[in-house]
Amino acid sequence: AQSVTQLGSHVSVSEGALVLLRCNYSSSVPPYLFWYVQYPNQGLQLLLKYTTGATLVKGINGFEAEFKKSETSFHLTKPSAHMSDAAEYFCAVSGSGGYNKLIFGAGTRLAVHP
């Protein structure tokens, strides 16, 4: 079975500060990992994904994430937060069942203060 745990349902940072959103996964097969962002009253937008190869993945809007198999983690970072980054962020895993079902974490709401 696969699962995702996002540590911290709410994270607050100042504009210009480092953003770190934590994600740990559980998977009995090699995982494929995704980060999605959801702005208020909107659907989900893909930020980045890890499938195979390079463990440091760069995404849109300056975000990146590093796959660490030994720590079963896939934390999302951005060096400098912008007010427009305020949103809900979801980590997801897929990789089993013969089809691309996504299993999501509960989400982390990011607030950015001036």
Added chain:
Amino acid sequence: ETGVTQSPTHLIKTRGQQVTLRCSSQSGHNTVSWYQQALGQGPQFIFQYYREEENGRGNFPPRFSGLQFPNYSSELNVNALELDDSALYLCASSSPGRTSTDTQYFGPGTRLTVL
């Protein structure tokens, strides 16, 4: 290129009624997945359709059913609505859709309220 669209945007129903939600997949995508997102939670997988056949199902009762049409658009039907069915219903399309690495592109969702 048109993205994933869903209709209606909002819907209010009463307990026991039936509802149909619709999704048009992104151009060229042959796989559609449906997710339920309850307030304050992450999306949960309902089922997936690939070339008009159900390709996988999550832990949802049979009163949740779906269809996919030859143009790859899809419907989600929910019978005998319960209060707990109140949620944002998200549709996602992907192509070719059968592998776990394929990116799923989400629509804006349908907000269902059951009174």
